[in-house]
Amino acid sequence: MLEPGIEEKTFVLNLGPQHPSTHGVLRILLEMDGEYIAKADPVIGYGHRGHEHMAENRNYLQFLPNMGRVDYLHALAYNQCWCMAVEKLLGITVPERAEFIRVITNELNRITSHLLWFGAYLMDLGAFTPFLYCFDDREHILDLLDRVTGSRLTYCYYRFGGVPSDIDREFIDGCFAFIDRFRSRWKDYDNLVTKNVIFINRTKGVGIITPEMALKYGITGPNLRGSGIPYDIRKSEPYSAYPLFNFEIPIGENGDIFDRYVVRLAEMEQSLRIVEQALVKLPNGPIMAEKVPKRIKPPAGEVYQAVETARGEFGIYIVSQGEVKPYRVKLRVPSFATLSFFPEMAKDNLVADAVANLGSIDVVIPEIDR
Amino acid sequence: MEQLTQFSATELARMIAGLIGVIALVSVNALFLIWMERKVAAHMQLRPGPMEVGPHGAIQTIADAVKLLGKELITPEEVDRPIYLLAPIVVFLPVLLCFLVVPFSQSLIIRDMNVGIVLILAFSTLTVLAILMGGWASNNKYAVFGAFRSVAQNIAYEIPLLLTVMSIILMVGSFRLTDIVAAQSRYWYIFVQPLAFILYIICATAETNRTPFDLPEAESELVAGFHTEYSGMRFALFFLAEYTNMFIVSAVGAVLFLGGWRGPILPGIFWFLIKVYALIFLIMWFRWTFPRVRFDQLITFAWKILIPLAFANLLITALVLKL
Numbered sequence: 001m002l003e004p005g006i007e008e009k010t011f012v013l014n015l016g017p018q019h020p021s022t023h024g025v026l027r028i029l030l031e032m033d034g035e036y037i038a039k040a041d042p043v044i045g046y047g048h049r050g051h052e053h054m055a056e057n058r059n060y061l062q063f064l065p066n067m068g069r070v071d072y073l074h075a076l077a078y079n080q081c082w083c084m085a086v087e088k089l090l091g092i093t094v095p096e097r098a099e100f101i102r103v104i105t106n107e108l109n110r111i112t113s114h115l116l117w118f119g120a121y122l123m124d125l126g127a128f129t130p131f132l133y134c135f136d137d138r139e140h141i142l143d144l145l146d147r148v149t150g151s152r153l154t155y156c157y158y159r160f161g162g163v164p165s166d167i168d169r170e171f172i173d174g175c176f177a178f179i180d181r182f183r184s185r186w187k188d189y190d191n192l193v194t195k196n197v198i199f200i201n202r203t204k205g206v207g208i209i210t211p212e213m214a215l216k217y218g219i220t221g222p223n224l225r226g227s228g229i230p231y232d233i234r235k236s237e238p239y240s241a242y243p244l245f246n247f248e249i250p251i252g253e254n255g256d257i258f259d260r261y262v263v264r265l266a267e268m269e270q271s272l273r274i275v276e277q278a279l280v281k282l283p284n285g286p287i288m289a290e291k292v293p294k295r296i297k298p299p300a301g302e303v304y305q306a307v308e309t310a311r312g313e314f315g316i317y318i319v320s321q322g323e324v325k326p327y328r329v330k331l332r333v334p335s336f337a338t339l340s341f342f343p344e345m346a347k348d349n350l351v352a353d354a355v356a357n358l359g360s361i362d363v364v365i366p367e368i369d370r
Numbered sequence: 371m372e373q374l375t376q377f378s379a380t381e382l383a384r385m386i387a388g389l390i391g392v393i394a395l396v397s398v399n400a401l402f403l404i405w406m407e408r409k410v411a412a413h414m415q416l417r418p419g420p421m422e423v424g425p426h427g428a429i430q431t432i433a434d435a436v437k438l439l440g441k442e443l444i445t446p447e448e449v450d451r452p453i454y455l456l457a458p459i460v461v462f463l464p465v466l467l468c469f470l471v472v473p474f475s476q477s478l479i480i481r482d483m484n485v486g487i488v489l490i491l492a493f494s495t496l497t498v499l500a501i502l503m504g505g506w507a508s509n510n511k512y513a514v515f516g517a518f519r520s521v522a523q524n525i526a527y528e529i530p531l532l533l534t535v536m537s538i539i540l541m542v543g544s545f546r547l548t549d550i551v552a553a554q555s556r557y558w559y560i561f562v563q564p565l566a567f568i569l570y571i572i573c574a575t576a577e578t579n580r581t582p583f584d585l586p587e588a589e590s591e592l593v594a595g596f597h598t599e600y601s602g603m604r605f606a607l608f609f610l611a612e613y614t615n616m617f618i619v620s621a622v623g624a625v626l627f628l629g630g631w632r633g634p635i636l637p638g639i640f641w642f643l644i645k646v647y648a649l650i651f652l653i654m655w656f657r658w659t660f661p662r663v664r665f666d667q668l669i670t671f672a673w674k675i676l677i678p679l680a681f682a683n684l685l686i687t688a689l690v691l692k693l
Contacts, residue, residue, distance in 0.1 A: 011511070013511050013512075019593065035515070035665065122661060125661040125662060126581055126582065126584065126660075126661045126662025127581075127659070127660060127661035127662070128411075128415075128658065129411075129414055129415050129658050129659060132415040132416060132417065133415070133416065136416055192659075196660070196661065198582055198660055198661050198662070198663050199661050201663070201664070201667055202661065202663070202664055202667075350664065350665060350666065351515070351592075352662075352664045352665060353664070
């Protein structure tokens with residue numbers, strides 16, 4: 001720091017919106033004191049599309065594809081949230097097989113999201129190679145999901161009352177093959193990255209989110225669990241078929257980047273466990289509820305539904321006035337809360353750490369901008 | 371340098387031949403190295419790499435070079451023009467000069483100077499000046515960051531590099547590169563000085579600004595670092611200098627530790643090139659398997675670990691020689 005009496009001079013470094021490591025169109029104004037950050041100011045809204053307003057001008061089914069665009073990396077969880085919220089309004093019960101299929105596809109999608117984070121994050125740290133290994137693994141899941149959902153990224157698969165198409169034998173075999181393959185690959189990742197001394201030096205004790213701060217800012221998901229708070233909607237407010245499966249919530253201790261990394265890596269294994277159990281227990285039966293009205297016109301009322309996405313708690317609040325279009329829809333996105341904490345995290349750190357921090361909180365920009 | 375006084379026609383012919391040889395070597399080597407880097411990276415990343423242009427993409431780099439030649443040379447408005455234009459040339463000259471004393475084989479050496487190793491070390495340090503010039507003149511915050519990092523890093527890593535080279539010089543008793551090779555007639559110095567070799571490779575990686583020490587051009591932090599504002603052939607010159615630098619540090623490494631051109635059956639030049647490219651492969655291997663260190667960690671590593679180790683190594687060498 002500077003001696004007293006010397007005028008402190010800082011300058012502004014504009015990080016983004018097209019910087020290689022802002023992952024989308026995020027812009028951060030960094031007030032720099034040499035290589036140290038004096039103040040970080042995220043500028044959001046470059047990808048604003050007005051999803052909430054669109055919801056007010058479309059009917060319930062028409063808004064469904066929008067959900068895959070809010071967070072393109074874990075689109076199925078967002079699909080599921082919208083479907084569950086509308087089902088709650090309509091009072092529809094989803095058949096068990098459909099719930100199982102939702103859980104299987106959802107967890108596979110969660111693994112793709114975490115894998116992409118893993119690869120992109122290491123690229124932020126300067127290691128290029130893991131990125132391509134992750135994409136190689138991710139490709140297998142995308143092929144599987146492509147088979148059932150018909151798309152590879154912005155899925156729109158769930159429907160009110162169930163799922164439109166059933167999974168087949170080939171998908172199930174493919175899943176088991178992937179689980180075997182990924183378990184051995186996972187060990188490689190763990191060996192090569194978790195124990196790499198450069199990686200440990202860059203991540204341990206850096207970008208700490210204390211439990212108090214996490215709660216104050218409303219941070220959820222792996223970022224919260226990295227700080228040691230075992231909060232996961234799948235456990236705390238169980239939905240869909242999740243109560244039927246055994247899985248753990250991995251938590252960290254210090255809330256630093258390394259802990260968040262370990263939590264995400266462990267979550268992939270837990271997702272594999274859920275998929276495995278769901279495939280074994282998969283019941284027979286219909287995949288669509290019987291009494292789904294052709295014209296969705298829910299009764300007047302308000303409903304809130306939250307799901308656990310790869311980034312944390314995603315919630316939808318719908319106000320219905322008994323029309324074909326919702327009166328108001330509010331999307332509670334996890335990345336927004338996480339990014340709000342970023343200025344505190346980046347303060348008095350190096351630029352390199354700011355990049356490492358930004359990567360470690362795994363924000364998806366379209367989700368923040370909505 | 372008594373040779374300079376005996377300037378004659380044969381000397382002139384020798385100089386011109388040397389110059390042409392060096393320039394040919396530098397360009398062919400850079401083309402080959404870029405192709406090699408792509409292939410090494412690709413195979414480490416489970417992909418084939420360039421395959422389309424030529425057999426296994428062998429002339430892909432030529433296609434890229436032609437593309438770069440055809441690009442417009444953009445000079446941004448706010449740059450410090452003279453320095454901005456000079457930097458790509460300055461970065462390249464010292465690298466060329468280093469080739470003067472590199473012994474490719476017993477006889478294939480342009481000028482066998484008695485201060486060979488000093489000359490190489492002195493000229494390779496000049497690269498940092500060019501980087502500073504380029505970064506400063508670009509008038510771009512990211513470029514300045516990259517340039518400053520480069521200076522701090524090069525000063526930090528120059529010292530252990532010199533100290534490790536010194537321990538070899540102590541054993542040989544000569545700065546002449548051919549003498550160093552001759553001294554390794556019975557055994558390579560890598561077996562006597564393994565620590566020095568490890569230190570040398572670490573410092574050489576840092577000197578050439580490559581991962582895990584590629585902070586001056588850390589893509590995820592500084593966009594492209596010091597050459598952010600350069601385009602077309604000017605950028606290509608920085609790129610070329612980086613790869614040629616890699617060749618130089620590997621060549622010095624081969625001379626100091628791997629016995630230079632010495633080896634059975636094959637002619638000396640082949641052995642020399644095999645050793646050089648093996649070292650280059652090692653440096654490439656680092657790049658595609660390691661994450662990047664943080665700037666403060668990099669400097670701490672140099673001053674607190676490498677320099678004391680290099681000093682200890684030097685002292686032990688001196689002590690052993692004295693006994």
